[in-house]
Every structure is written in structure tokens, then in C-alpha cells.
Amino acid sequence: MVQALHFKDYPSVRPKHLESWGSYPLRTHYNGNLGTQGYKVNYQGSIFVDSGGFLYMWGEPPGLEAFGFAGPEAPRRILEFSLKLVNLPGDRVTSLDYPIPPGLSERETRSRLRQTRQNALEAARILRERGHPARLVVPVHGRSPEEAADFAKTVWGDLKKEGLLPFVWGLGLGSMVPLRKAHRTPEILAFVGAVRESVPEMPLHVFGVTGLLVPFLLAKGAVSFDSAGYVQKARALKYVRPGYKETNLRQLVGQYPCSCSICESRRLEEDLATLSAADAPPGQKSRVYAALALHNLEMDLKLFEEAVRYQKAEALEDFLHTLAQSHPRLSPLLAALEGKPASPPATRPKPLTNNPKSFDWRRVGWEPKTRVLLLVPCSQEKPYTESRSAKAVLRAIEGLRVDVVFLSGLYGPVPLDFVQDPAVLSYDFLLQKGDLESYLRIRERLLPLLKLYPHRVAYLAPPAYREAVKELEVTLLPDNNRSRFSHYYHKNLEVLRDTLETLCQSGA
Ligand SMILES: [Zn+2]
Numbered sequence: 001m002v003q004a005l006h007f008k009d010y011p012s013v014r015p016k017h018l019e020s021w022g023s024y025p026l027r028t029h030y031n032g033n034l035g036t037q038g039y040k041v042n043y044q045g046s047i048f049v050d051s052g053g054f055l056y057m058w059g060e061p062p063g064l065e066a067f068g069f070a071g072p073e074a075p076r077r078i079l080e081f082s083l084k085l086v087n088l089p090g091d092r093v094t095s096l097d098y099p100i101p102p103g104l105s106e107r108e109t110r111s112r113l114r115q116t117r118q119n120a121l122e123a124a125r126i127l128r129e130r131g132h133p134a135r136l137v138v139p140v141h142g143r144s145p146e147e148a149a150d151f152a153k154t155v156w157g158d159l160k161k162e163g164l165l166p167f168v169w170g171l172g173l174g175s176m177v178p179l180r181k182a183h184r185t186p187e188i189l190a191f192v193g194a195v196r197e198s199v200p201e202m203p204l205h206v207f208g209v210t211g212l213l214v215p216f217l218l219a220k221g222a223v224s225f226d227s228a229g230y231v232q233k234a235r236a237l238k239y240v241r242p243g244y245k246e247t248n249l250r251q252l253v254g255q256y257p258c259s260c261s262i263c264e265s266r267r268l269e270e271d272l273a274t275l276s277a278a279d280a281p282p283g284q285k286s287r288v289y290a291a292l293a294l295h296n297l298e299m300d301l302k303l304f305e306e307a308v309r310y311q312k313a314e315a316l317e318d319f320l321h322t323l324a325q326s327h328p329r330l331s332p333l334l335a336a337l338e339g340k341p342a343s344p345p346a347t348r349p350k351p352l353t354n355n356p357k358s359f360d361w362r363r364v365g366w367e368p369k370t371r372v373l374l375l376v377p378c379s380q381e382k383p384y385t386e387s388r389s390a391k392a393v394l395r396a397i398e399g400l401r402v403d404v405v406f407l408s409g410l411y412g413p414v415p416l417d418f419v420q421d422p423a424v425l426s427y428d429f430l431l432q433k434g435d436l437e438s439y440l441r442i443r444e445r446l447l448p449l450l451k452l453y454p455h456r457v458a459y460l461a462p463p464a465y466r467e468a469v470k471e472l473e474v475t476l477l478p479d480n481n482r483s484r485f486s487h488y489y490h491k492n493l494e495v496l497r498d499t500l501e502t503l504c505q506s507g508a
Pocket residue numbers: 256258259260261262263264295298
């Protein structure tokens with residue numbers, strides 16, 4: 001993603017420089033030419049050129065005359081420059097749009113919306129005339145979700161009437177940055193929802209949002225996002241930790257707490273020394289900032305990819321709940337998504353304490369009812385039986401005579417009869433891979449349970465749980481566990497049922 005008016009950030013860029021940048025596509029500029037230490041760029045992915053309309057938030061930005069980008073010709077000139085930068089199918093451009101900051105007058109708002117719509121139509125006509133392979137992202141604005149939805153519907157109708165839809169990629173929702181900065185994120189969800197509903201045929205991009213908001217916007221139907229947040233965070237020396245918590249880079253100790261390719265290739269100690277050094281060679285500090293930005297970008301991409309994987313497994317809701325549990329400020333988004341009033345964020349019982357002694361199956365007088373034990377993982381959702389994963393398993397094994405026992409990272413075995421126990425309802429502990437102390441605690445309580453059963457099956461997809469029962473005498477399923485979503489797969493659930501059925505018969 002680039003912006004046609006990006007050069008405005010660099011006062012040293014003169015019209016002749018811009019001319020040279022526009023003389024051939026961006027890929028040609030970079031591929032094979034940029035790179036040090038023998039590494040050559042070879043970028044073949046798609047490129048999205050935004051117009052840079054963001055700069056028009058408070059009227060026409062100064063200094064565009066010299067580049068021929070001022071006045072009434074600006075929209076066409078900016079589009080033409082954008083089209084010079086891209087050359088492949090899959091590339092996207094936006095027409096010049098005018099954002100609507102909060103508090104803009106009625107008259108100015110109407111005029112901006114009208115111009116944004118006209119520019120989009122004109123841009124689609126130009127793409128058709130030229131036979132250019134790039135497709136248009138139609139910018140959508142409005143002061144309210146309803147206004148943005150109306151705008152989207154009107155412009156879509158206009159494009160359709162002129163037969164211009166084949167030249168359009170989809171819609172791009174703008175004006176969200178002020179809302180994001182004011183922490184009015186539930187309103188962003190409302191905008192996305194309204195625009196999606198008004199033109200469900202078209203994919204939706206959301207301009208200028210990133211990070212933890214993205215999974216929620218995915219749930220609302222947006223599919224594409226952009227942001228410079230990863231760079232802005234790096235400028236403030238903010239390091240996004242795995243789990244998406246921000247820390248100042250200077251507060252990290254030891255090693256980088258991340259295994260991305262950027263962090264793996266760097267040493268924290270050296271980078272911190274470079275930042276504090278008064279005599280660091282020119283460019284050395286910049287490399288630390290650049291690495292930080294790239295790491296932050298990795299975290300954004302990882303979060304996005306994870307959310308998409310959950311969405312594909314039809315379990316995005318679970319993921320959003322997990323996110324809101326570890327980031328309480330997301331609770332209003334969750335509430336907004338579920339159509340609940342946003343105000344009371346504490347609808348779930350607050351975690352009491354994470355004390356492993358609060359529940360121990362050996363002290364509750366529980367005894368096996370059948371000869372077949374089925375171990376399944378616990379969930380963030382309480383009671384466990386309300387989680388999607390538990391529901392899927394319980395549905396699959398309906399009617400079979402087996403004892404279902406949840407495996408809690410905190411308490412070890414929790415028999416199905418005890419999912420409503422106050423201690424089991426109110427803790428908040430997620431078993432992490434490599435947490436040996438917890439593994440030991442779980443095993444200590446699990447071993448005596450296993451002894452009570454002639455047949456033992458563990459249906460555990462999450463890697464941490466599989467590790468916790470490693471080498472114990474249980475049949476571990478799914479046996480070809482390729483992702484943490486494996487427990488949702490029909491095929492795996494069928495194998496589970498078959499296995500249990502066989503064991504039930506042999507045990508009868
Ligand atoms: Zn990293």
C-alpha cells in the first residue's frame with residue numbers, strides 16, 4: 001500500500017523527482033534494484049495506491065501547485081499518477097476522496113460527498129477507457145453509518161448504471177481515523193456493518209485501521225485493511241509483544257520475546273546499546289527503528305492471519321472472546337458485535353484468583369460412571385460446555401457411554417458434572433506451550449484418574465494440551481493434528497466417534 005501524495009511527507013522531493021518515479025511502475029523501481037548484502041527485492045504481490053485524500057481533511061493541502069496536482073484538475077492528475085505506479089491485474093487504486101472530520105458543516109459535507117462520488121465515477125471511466133489492469137477502490141464517507149451506507153448505495157447504483165462495475169474492486173471505508181483516535185471504536189463497527197449491508201455484493205476495505213480492531217471488523221464483513229500504525233509505534237519505540245501487548249523497547253530485557261524472522265536475526269542487547277550510544281555510526285539507529293517497525297508489522301499480519309483462520313473454521317467468535325479476555329478494553333467491541341448495550345463491560349464474572357487448589361477432582365468425591373474416559377480441552381468460555389469446541393465434541397459423541405472430563409490448565413481434570421462449580425466458572429488461565437510447571441501439576445492429578453479407566457481417549461487439538469499428556473497411556477486424537485482448529489473438522493469428529501464406539505463395545 002502506498003499513497004500517491006506520499007511525497008508530501010518529504011520536502012526535498014521536487015517535481016523532477018516525481019516525474020522519474022512516475023516513469024515506470026513501482027515494481028520496476030524496486031525489483032532487482034533495491035537491496036544490500038546480496039538480497040534483491042523481487043516483489044510480485046499486488047500493490048494498492050491510495051490517493052492520499054486523507055491530506056484533504058482540512059481543505060486542499062498547500063504546496064501541490066508545483067506538481068500540477070492543485071485545483072480542479074487535481075483528482076484526474078492524482079489518479080493518472082497512481083496508474084503509472086501499478087501495472088498488474090490485482091493492483092488497486094483509489095480516486096481522490098475528501099474525508100469528513102467530525103463537526104464539518106452540512107454544506108461542506110454535502111459538497112465533499114458529491115465530489116468524492118464524481119471522482120470515483122470519473123476514475124472508473126478512465127480505467128475502462130485505458131483498459132488499465134488495476135481496479136478501483138471506491139472511497140465511502142459519511143457522518144453516520146446511515147449516511148455512509150446511503151453514499152455507498154448511491155455510488156454503486158451510478159457505477160452499475162454506466163456499466164462500470166467490472167472496473168471496480170470494491171468499496172473503501174474512510175473517515176474512520178478520527179473515530180479510532182477518539183477510541184470510538186464501536187462506532188467503526190457500526191459503519192462497517194451498515195456499509196456492508198447496503199451493498200453486500202462488494203468487498204470492503206477499511207482505511208487506516210489495524211491491530212486488535214481488525215478481527216472485529218472481519219466479523220462485521222470487511223476483508224481488507226491498511227495502516228501505518230506499525231511505523232508510528234516504532235517511532236515511539238513501541239514494541240508489540242506476542243499476544244499484542246505494547247511495551248517500550250527499552251523495557252525489554254534479555255532477548256527479543258518473539259520468534260519472527262526479524263527478531264531472530266537481531267540481538268536485543270546490541271540494539272539497546274545502539275539506541276543509547278551517542279556516537280553510533282550514521283544509519284545504525286535507523287536500522288533498529290526499521291527492524292522494530294517490521295517486527296510490529298509481522299505482529300499485525302500474524303493477528304490478521306490468525307483471525308482469518310478462525311473465520312474459515314467458523315470460530316471467529318471464540319477468537320474475539322479470547323482477545324477481549326486478555327484485552328479488557330475490547331469488551332465494548334464485543335458487546336457492540338453481539339448487539340448488547342456497550343456500557344457494562346463486566347457482564348462475565350470477574351476472575352477471582354488463579355489458585356490451583358480451588359478445585360481438585362481428587363477431593364470432590366467423584367467416581368467413574370463408565371469404562372471409557374474422554375479427555376477434552378478446557379476453554380476460555382465458562383462454563384466449558386458453552387464453548388464451540390465443547391459443543392462440537394458433545395454433539396459428535398451423543399448417546400455414547402463415556403465419561404467426559406475436561407482438562408484444565410489450572411486444575412487438571414474437571415469432570416463434566418463440575419463445569420458449574422464456582423471455582424471452575426471463575427478462573428482465567430490459559431495453558432501455554434512449554435509451561436512445564438503446569439504440565440507437572442496436570443499430570444500429577446491426571447495419572448490417578450487414568451488408572452480408573454481401562455479405556456482412555458484424549459481429544460486434544462491445542463499443542464499445549466497435547467504436550468501436557470505426551471507419553472501418557474492415552475489414545476491421542478486427532479491423530480493427524482495439523483492445526484489448533486483440528487477439533488472442529490468433521491472428519492476428526494467422526495474418527496473420535498468411531499474410536500469411542502469401538503471402545504464402548506469392547507468394554508461392555
Ligand atoms: Zn518479532
